[in-house]
Amino acid sequence: MILKNNKTADIAVVGAGIMGLAIAYTAAKKGLKVIVFERNTKAIGASIRNFGLIWPIGQAPGKAYERALNSRKVWQELVNKADLYAAQTGCLHLVYNQDELAVLEEFMTTAPGHGYQCQLLTPEEVSQKSSAAKTHGLLAGLWSTTELTVDPREVISQLPAFLESQYSVQFRFGTAVTSITMPYVDTAVERWQTDHVYVCSGADFETLYPSVFAGSGLTKCKLQMMRTGSQPGGWQLGPALCAGLTLRHYASFRHCTSLAALDKRVLAESPEVEKWGIHVLLSQTRLGELTIGDSHEYDLTPDPFDKDEIDQIILNYLHTFAHFPDTHIAQRWHGIYPKLPGQTEFIAQPEKGVTIVNGLSGAGMTLSFGLAEEVLQANAITASWQVGG
Numbered sequence: 001m002i003l004k005n006n007k008t009a010d011i012a013v014v015g016a017g018i019m020g021l022a023i024a025y026t027a028a029k030k031g032l033k034v035i036v037f038e039r040n041t042k043a044i045g046a047s048i049r050n051f052g053l054i055w056p057i058g059q060a061p062g063k064a065y066e067r068a069l070n071s072r073k074v075w076q077e078l079v080n081k082a083d084l085y086a087a088q089t090g091c092l093h094l095v096y097n098q099d100e101l102a103v104l105e106e107f108m109t110t111a112p113g114h115g116y117q118c119q120l121l122t123p124e125e126v127s128q129k130s131s132a133a134k135t136h137g138l139l140a141g142l143w144s145t146t147e148l149t150v151d152p153r154e155v156i157s158q159l160p161a162f163l164e165s166q167y168s169v170q171f172r173f174g175t176a177v178t179s180i181t182m183p184y185v186d187t188a189v190e191r192w193q194t195d196h197v198y199v200c201s202g203a204d205f206e207t208l209y210p211s212v213f214a215g216s217g218l219t220k221c222k223l224q225m226m227r228t229g230s231q232p233g234g235w236q237l238g239p240a241l242c243a244g245l246t247l248r249h250y251a252s253f254r255h256c257t258s259l260a261a262l263d264k265r266v267l268a269e270s271p272e273v274e275k276w277g278i279h280v281l282l283s284q285t286r287l288g289e290l291t292i293g294d295s296h297e298y299d300l301t302p303d304p305f306d307k308d309e310i311d312q313i314i315l316n317y318l319h320t321f322a323h324f325p326d327t328h329i330a331q332r333w334h335g336i337y338p339k340l341p342g343q344t345e346f347i348a349q350p351e352k353g354v355t356i357v358n359g360l361s362g363a364g365m366t367l368s369f370g371l372a373e374e375v376l377q378a379n380a381i382t383a384s385w386q387v388g389g
Contacts, residue, residue, distance in 0.1 A: 008193045009035040009170070012185045014177050014208065015200035017047035018152075018364045019357055021159050022372035023198045025078065028167035030376075035192055036160070036169060037185070039176040043156045045202045047364060049225065049335030051283045051291050052155070053240055054148040055366045057091060058250035061114035064344050065252070067370035068146075069115075074369035075148055082162040085286040087149045091240040092126060093142035093247065094133055094321045099265055100244035101139045102258040108142075110255070118144040130238045132282075132322050147240055151285045152365065180208060182353040196379060199356045203336045209350045216346055218359050221339040222302035224310050225293035227285075229330040237284040243321040245279035273317075276310050280317050289330070292318060296362075298339060306334050337362050345371060355379060 011027050013020045016038035024034045054075055056068035079086040095101050108120050119142075126133050126141035133141065163169035175187050180199075185192045203220055205213045231237075247253045248263060267274055277296025284290055295310045297303065311332065319327075339361045340346045346359030357375055360367055 006184075006191050006193050007035070009033045010194065011035075011196045011198065012037065012192055012194040013198045013200060014185075015202055016043045016156075016160060016171065016173070017045050017200065017202050018156065019047075019202070019360065019368045019372070020198070020200035021156070021163070022074075022368035023200060023357065023376065024163055024169050025074075025159075025167070026369070026372040026376050028163060028169050034163075034167070034169045035172065035194070037172045037175050037177050037187065039174070039204070041174040045204075046335045046337035046362075047202070048153045048156045049223075049333055050152050050362075050365060051225075051240075051281055051293065052150045052152040052285070053091075053281065053283055053365060054150070055091070055363070056146040057093075057116065057118065057144040058246075058252050059363070059366065060251035060254070060344075061110075061116075064367070065115060067344075067374070068363075068366050070370035070373065071367055072146060072148060074373075075150070078369075079150065081166070082159065084155055084158060085151055087284075087286075089147055089149045089237075089239050089283075090143065090145045091147040091242065092121075092130055092133060093144075094126065094241065094243045095139050095141070095247075096137045096321070097244060097262075097265070098139070099258065099262040100247060103247045103253060103256050103262055104140060104142050106256045106258045107253055116144065116252070117146050118142055130241065132237050132324050133241060134321050134323055143239070149240060149283050149285075150365070151287075154286065177208065180351075180354060182351055195353065197354045198375070199354065200358065202358065203338050205338055205358055209348075209354075209356065212348050212350045212356065216340065216348070216359070218338050218340050218346055219298050219300055220302055220336050221362065222297045222299070222334055222336050223294040223362070224306050224314070224332070224334050225291065226311060226314070226329045227292065227331040228290040228324075228326055228328060230288035231284075231290065232325050234288065235325050236288075237282065237290060237324065240284075241282040241322050242280060243317070245273060245317065246281065249279040272309075272313055276307075276313065278310070278313055278317070280314055282318060282322050290324060292329075302336055306332065337364070347375065
């Protein structure tokens with residue numbers, strides 16, 4: 001290996017997905033010199049394979065919810081600075097069964113105390129918020145105001161150029177980090193000396209510090225997703241939509257004792273939903289395309305082959321609560337993200353000056369910027385940068 005002259009940075013980031021970009025942005029705002037390494041010529045992982053939803057309503061009350069709201073503030077700040085698309089859509093949880101309604105009613109008894117900014121709407125009120133929501137058989141809708149929609153493909157592709165031009169962040173795309181021996185970070189052609197390294201490698205978590213990850217409990221989650229073409233005539237979805245199955249998926253509803261009855265019915269009526277970990281969300285891109293998903297299959301070595309059965313279950317359920325002009329599916333794909341059961345993130349420090357930040361369990365768009373601020377403050381990486389400064 002032939003190394004060029006040593007280069008220096010205050011911090012190095014491994015991975016240019018949303019977590020790595022959040023670390024880079026947060027540090028660069030503090031005036032720190034940042035270098036980001038991405039093994040692919042562009043980021044192609046889970047950060048571009050999602051709904052683009054910043055989804056505070058799904059986060060557990062307390063620390064996770066506050067982190068999501070902090071992330072939302074940073075998103076709003078960033079999209080203005082970088083001229084990125086972001087729609088303050090909010091979202092609607094639509095319910096058509098009494099057991100689902102019971103969960104929403106119970107949730108609403110605790111929501112104000114936990115800071116959730118939402119209200120329970122009648123079917124008539126839902127129809128005023130969304131022309132896409134099916135009102136036949138609709139019992140109620142949970143309206144939340146905090147959700148944003150960005151285009152993840154746009155964000156992940158455009159943020160590096162913004163960070164380079166506005167904050168002098170350096171990027172090395174198509175460059176794998178081969179070893180870290182602090183204070184040095186090595187690639188095939190460069191050695192960087194740095195004060196701190198943040199390893200944000202997403203689903204590729206076995207390469208650096210494999211023994212740490214082997215004992216972490218992390219696994220991988222594969223999800224199947226779809227997208228329509230642009231809807232005709234400039235048709236707009238409005239709020240992001242979901243329905244009763246979503247109440248079973250997110251931590252914000254898990255304290256509801258009424259969830260047990262909903263679980264029992266779904267398991268009896270639709271065991272395939274449980275088998276493939278399906279709940280269904282619908283969001284819209286800047287170009288008017290509708291993003292649809294998803295499923296959840298857990299394995300350290302996910303099956304590379306997608307299943308039409310899963311797509312059909314998702315679509316069939318979607319059409320029970322939403323309708324829109326063009327239902328033709330233009331794209332299908334799957335994403336893979338790291339999952340740490342029972343936790344909102346995996347943080348480790350395998351050696352002095354190295355922090356691993358991983359395992360956001362599918363909530364990277366929602367939590368990364370808030371988590372980045374917390375992690376960087378905790379490390380207090382320069383003497384002049386005081387926590388909270």
